[in-house]
Amino acid sequence: MLTIQILDKVSVLPYLLMLAPGLRHPLLGGEDDAAQIVLGATFWGQPAGVAIAYRGADSARLLDIYVLPSYRQAGIGRALLAAVEEACRLAGKSRVQALYCPNEQTPAFEALLVKEGWAAPLVRSRVYWTSCSAGYDGWAQRYRFRAPYEPVLWAEISEAERQVIARRGEGGWYPPHLDPLTRPTGDWDPKTSLGLRYKGEVVGWLLTLREAPDQIRVEIMFVDPPLQRLGRGILLICEMIRRYCNDGEYAGGCNEHCYWRVDAANEGMIRWSQRSFPGRFTDEYEEWYTEKILDP
Numbered sequence: 087m088l089t090i091q092i093l094d095k096v097s098v099l100p101y102l103l104m105l106a107p108g109l110r111h112p113l114l115g116g117e118d119d120a121a122q123i124v125l126g127a128t129f130w131g132q133p134a135g136v137a138i139a140y141r142g143a144d145s146a147r148l149l150d151i152y153v154l155p156s157y158r159q160a161g162i163g164r165a166l167l168a169a170v171e172e173a174c175r176l177a178g179k180s181r182v183q184a185l186y187c188p189n190e191q192t193p194a195f196e197a198l199l200v201k202e203g204w205a206a207p208l209v210r211s212r213v214y215w216t217s218c219s220a221g222y223d224g225w226a227q228r229y230r231f232r233a234p235y236e237p238v239l240w241a242e243i244s245e246a247e248r249q250v251i252a253r254r255g256e257g258g259w260y261p262p263h264l265d266p267l268t269r270p271t272g273d274w275d276p277k278t279s280l281g282l283r284y285k286g287e288v289v290g291w292l293l294t295l296r297e298a299p300d301q302i303r304v305e306i307m308f309v310d311p312p313l314q315r316l317g318r319g320i321l322l323i324c325e326m327i328r329r330y331c332n333d334g335e336y337a338g339g340c341n342e343h344c345y346w347r348v349d350a351a352n353e354g355m356i357r358w359s360q361r362s363f364p365g366r367f368t369d370e371y372e373e374w375y376t377e378k379i380l381d382p
């Protein structure tokens with residue numbers, strides 16, 4: 087007999103190893119996270135599969151769904167998925183989304199989703215990873231800005247300079263998604279977020295978010311259009327990597343990682359990433375996306 091139940095921090099334990107490693111830790115210790123939906127499937131009392139979703143502001147994300155190999159192709163995945171969708175619908179979400187990196191298991195996962203009415207999967211973005219061990223000793227050391235360029239920490243950009251950036255932004259200097267002022271300065275990683283001055287004026291920025299002590303994400307990179315295509319972007323990345331790898335507080339044996347994500351439609355930025363860093367990525371992959379609109 088198949089049973090689907092909501093799991094809490096205690097009842098999830100027999101299912102923990104079925105989940106992707108990165109999802110296990112947040113389920114241990116502390117309070118239950120109300121935004122998290124964790125469902126377990128038992129077959130005649132034995133744990134057989136698990137699914138986890140996260141409720142965002144108006145949509146939900148399916149983070150993982152897994153059925154033990156000996157229980158597969160018996161309808162358990164379908165039942166878990168239906169239960170996740172129902173839980174999201176009852177929580178008032180109008181859509182449920184999935185973002186994933188393909189592997190050898192993906193054909194079964196995608197077939198399940200499409201059969202249950204999800205949209206045809208599309209490549210959403212490309213993700214590029216590098217690390218201090220891949221960059222610091224060699225290439226990132228060599229590329230450096232020279233005067234009249236002056237790379238500075240983003241936190242050192244003055245209030246007057248921010249006002250100029252905001253004013254020029256209103257005039258269309260940079261597209262809204264590259265606006266450096268949408269988050270408070272303190273949100274950006276203080277040690278690796280940079281501004282770039284040229285002859286005393288701010289002409290670019292590279293802003294990062296620290297996701298873990300040894301992991302940062304490059305969220306925004308912009309260089310003034312007249313200065314684009316002159317290799318300023320790669321110099322900004324190298325400047326960031328040098329600061330990151332030299333940072334005693336976080337230095338962890340040169341195992342710090344950084345990555346950026348490029349929208350699949352942004353062909354120029356994909357070309358730039360691939361041409362500027364040949365052989366320097368530690369990992370590079372596509373992220374796929376699909377979603378289902380839920381009945382009200």
Ligand SMILES: CC(C)(COP(=O)(O)OP(=O)(O)OC[C@H]1O[C@@H](n2cnc3c(N)ncnc32)[C@H](O)[C@@H]1OP(=O)(O)O)[C@@H](O)C(=O)NCCC(=O)NCCS
Binds near residue numbers: 157159160
């Ligand atoms: C994806 C997964 C959860 C499916 O679980 P399952 O219990 O075997 O799925 P079901 O028996 O409910 O199958 C439902 C539908 O999924 C599709 N499907 C399931 N396994 C499939 C396979 N090996 N090949 C192709 N389609 C498959 C079929 O359309 C199937 O419908 P059908 O039986 O009418 O043809 C399971 O294969 C799994 O755990 N895979 C590894 C984990 C994974 O990749 N998760 C996604 C991470 S985001």
